[in-house]
Amino acid sequence: MLKRIVFLLLTAFSLQVTAQELTQTIRGVIKDKEAKFALIGATGAITTLDNKGAVADENGNYIFENVPVGRHTLKFSYIGYEDVVLNNIVVDAGKEVILDVEMQESLSQLMEVVVKARRNGAAKNEMAMISARQFSVEEADRYAGSRGEPARMASNFAGVQGADDSRNDIVIRGNSPSGVLWRVEGVTIPNPNHFAIPGTSGGPVSIINNKYLANSDFFTGAFPAEFGNGTAGVFDLKLRNGNNQNHEFMVQFGFLGTEAMAEGPLNKEKGSSYLATYRYANLWMFDKLGVDIGTAAVPKYQDGFLRFNFPQKDGAEVSLWAFGGNSTIDILISDQTIEDRNIFGSNDRDQYYSTRMGVAGLTYSKPIKKKTFLKATLAASTNLQDANHDYVLLNSDAEGNPIVEGDRYSINRLIPLLDYVFDETKLTGVVSVNQKYSARSTLKFGINTELVNFESYDSARVVTPLPELNITPWDTRWLSNKNYLQLQPYLQWKYFLNEKWTMSLGATSFYSSINENSFSAIEPRAGLTYELGNGNKISLATGLHSQMQSPYTYFYGNNISENNLNYLNPDMGLTKSWHFVAGYNRLVGKNMRLLFETYYQKLFNIPIEVDPTSSFSMVNSGAGFSRIFPNRLVNEGTGRNYGAELTLEKFFSDGFYFLTTASLFDAKYIGADGVLRNTDFNGKYAFNALFAKEIKFRRSALSLGAKFTAVGGRWYGPVDETASAAAQEIVYEDEGRNTLQFAPYRRLDAKIDYKINRRGLTHTIAIDLVNPLGIQNILSLSYAPQPDGTFIKQEYQLGFLPVFFYRVNF
Structure with a gap:
């Protein structure tokens, strides 16, 4: 069937009349x-x-x-x-x-x-010395399985792996995904994903659309001093201006959404321009076509972007920009059949969940006398999660097993179980200055200032159906309206000792008024490169990095009221990490490069529980669809990551391209119990192989691509069946945490892209075949009571997912 569809499309769009060259x-x-x-x-x-x-x-x-x-x-x-x-x-x-x-x-x-x-391909950031790569919009479209998203595209790079098929969290060198810093135009932004969960940096669908991005940078370690409050990696995204001479439009229809984009001049003589996009979800199509997306619920979302750019005298520019999105999903277990999958939520409750994220900014930039460049941005952002849960009380027989009626469980009633709202609002001011003293010497300095308001409310109760129904009173676990200030000054100096040696020295500091322990006085950064000639070089870099935890983790407690703010962790300090990286870059011919990097990271001041028998550590947080509920925490945990990475990349030439990356690594931590354990993300190895081949016709081009991924399985522990039955959710034995490992992860993706050019018009038809072999990869264990009395269920990653779109540019 697929071959027939492709043949018909090629035949229909390849009928061309003789005309002059486009x-x-x-x-x-x-x-x-x-x-x-x-x-x-x-x-x-x-x-x-x-x-x-x-x-x-x-x-x-x-x-x-x-x-x-x-x-x-x-x-x-x-x-x-x-x-x-x-x-x-x-x-x-x-x-x-x-x-x-x-x-x-x-x-x-x-x-x-x-x-x-x-x-x-080289990083745009002039201070980057190692573990940095520029990525382009064209690359994001080229990679099979990336779905046009920066995070999923970055999971192909050496040292990077995706968290799971249902989310685009990324694990960099064994670190928690929550250690990834997202920046746009120099401004730190909230989690830029639909259906975002507090404390994470990823989600199922990205709000950021690559169609309005300029070439941007991605860092995997020892990043320059301008990047603070992050320990794992950095996405440094740049926005492009609209066309300032001609109006251009784009319309796209596909499984992930219907999109429209318009750009053009506001004033041709002055060079001012606009750029606007809008997208609305089409995921209902998956449901109608019977495509498995991991849940019977239909997610709904929409997002958009707007940018106005106004050139000024002497090369100055003023830009007004904004982007954001909202999303909602109702996962109704009470309406599902026994066979329905639900990897996005719990199997014992109806869940109503919505999120909203948005950022708006005003940016001014100006080159001054060929020696100085000034850039300043004032931005405001919001990030909201709103959830309500109803416990699904099942009817059971005399032995406590659920009663089945046809293909569904027999439901007694729904019991309100949870109600929470987390709302973070931020006002950000960023100023940076590039001071060029000579061809040898450049100094970059600046300050990032953030005024944050975090408002939260959470009230929950526990329902225990057996041996007899018991419902606890409502317990307020979050109640806050907190304002705090964050400051991050920095400076970085780059100096060319000669044509072979380049040195970079820098320092940053981080302060948050959220508590007296959230201050890092000096964080040094340093890098050195030696050019061997013919495009080959050796690089070294080191740096100290620190990060706050997610705001919601500071204000959690029990039986909180306006007169009793009994938070468990209001004084939690910063997590810190030393990065040490060495690399060798070699050009192989004109269009190929070999890159080898090795690294060591020393993690310390990690929040762990006070209980001396506990194996909990915040290094394992930041992925999934659940918040964490730790007991009292102290910054006494440690960890260490080390590994080696190899990249062999052929740049696009002679009609084809390939990228092969391999990583061997080890990521371990020590909790309060003093035991050295695997982190949840210590897969031990990751391998990616991608290729793309372009077949050119007179006015069209057919691109074929594929990707194979192999990653070590996630770690977990033995299930405490007694505790799980009582809590109605999977509870692991603390002593055996991360002593068991899921089977290795394997996935093959393919992509077909056909482009047809007409005068002033370009048609693009593409289909991303995610996991067409339907390989079953284990995601997690979930609590799902079965008629036979068992309740431990293996949840699998997504199966075959065809992502189709048709786009017209004109």
Whole structure:
């Protein structure tokens, strides 16, 4: 059936009449990398074409007109600067290519210029020395199984693995997903996912849409000093401006949503522009087609983005931007059959859950006298979760087993069980300055300031159906309306000792007024690289990193009231981690690179329980759909992660691309019981192999891609069956925590993408075949009473998930 559909699509869209060659425009601005001033007179050339050149005007603007559709390589040059080579720039008929270029000043004198080309893929951040990678929108679309999301795309990189199929949390070098820092335009943002759970950084569906992102950076360790309050990794996302010369539109329909985008000029003469997107979920289609998404409930969500950009005199810009989304899902166990799966919630209750997240900001940037670049952003954000649960009381027989009527359990009644609202509002001010002293020396400094309000309410009770029904009184576990201030000043100095040695030294500090223990005075950062020649180099880096816990963990307690704020952990301090990384990068020919990195991380001040027999540690939090409910915590836990990573990547050339990454690692921790244990995320190894092949036709292109992933299984412990039966949920034996391991995770994905160009129009048809082999991978154990009296059920990851879309750019 699938072959027939593909054949019909190819036949229908490949019928073309003879006409002149389709072309499009490539344009942008050429700037200095550090100080961001325009490089007047810089030249550009399309090396895949003859006689196609451009020169930057007095504002740094360049333009290539009448560029044939397809893939092209661009080269930019300027006297006293290193060349920049950008490979595989995709040109479509339906959309102009707007490509801003930043060039690094050369250390060589004009008479001694040594040609060194900077290629795409290197991190945009000028202070990044190691464990950093730039990712593009084109890459996010290329990777099979990524669904166009930054987090799922990053799970293919060395040292990174996904948490599970149902969520896009990422585990970096064995660390908790909650240690990942998300930033947009320099502003720390809340969890940017629909159906987000407090204390996590991921979710089932990303709110962030790659269609409005510019090329961005991803860090996996020893990141520069500007990034604070994060211990695992950083997504440093950049937003693009809309087209300031022509109006362009996009419409997309697919399983994950119906989308629309519009961009264009507000004033062509002044260069101002707008960009707007909107998406509405179509997940009801999965239900109608019988596709398993892990639950019988139909999630609903919508999200959008808006950006206005206003160029000012002397290269300054003012941008107003906003994005956000809301989501809701009603998981009604009372309506489900016995065979229905429910990996997103508990099997003993109806759950009504909604979330809302949004960020709005005003950004001002200005290059000053070719030596200084100033950027400042004022932003406001909100992050809300609202939940209600009703316990599903089943009818049971004389032996306590649930009564089955047809394909459903017999339900006695619904009992209100839980009601909570968590609402975090934040006002953020960010100022950064790049000061360029010479071609050798650049200093970057700034401060991030956040004023946070955290409001929470949670009231719950316990229902014990056996041996006789018992319902406890309501217990208020969260009740807060807390304001606190967070400050993170930083500075980072980069110095080229000579053409081979580059050094970076920096320091940051973090302070939160949430309590007196949330202060880290000095966190040093340092890096060193040595160029071996021919694109090969050795890199070293180290840094101390700290992080607060999620706000909700500070204000949890029992029987809280306005007159009795009996919180368990109001004085919890910062978690800290030393990172040590060494790497070797080697170019293999013109279009391939080999990257090897090894690392060691020392984790300390980790919150663990006071109970000396407890194995609990916050290193295991941050993934899944449940909050955590620890007892009294102290910052006395430790841990250590170490490993080695290998990347072999062939950049897109000759019509194909591949990426192979392999990681061997070990992540362990020590809780209050003093036992060295595996963390939940210590899979021991991770392997990814991806490839993409493009077959070009006259006005169209067919892309075929695939990915294979193999990861070590998650760790867990023996189930305490007596405690689980009493609590009506899975309770593990504390002493045996993480002594058992699920079977290894395996998954094969495939992707088919067909693009058709017409004059001023581009059609794209794509289908992402996630796990087409239907491989069953264990996700977790859940409490699910069965007619035979058993209640431990193995929950499996998602099976085959076809993700289809049709897009038109015009």
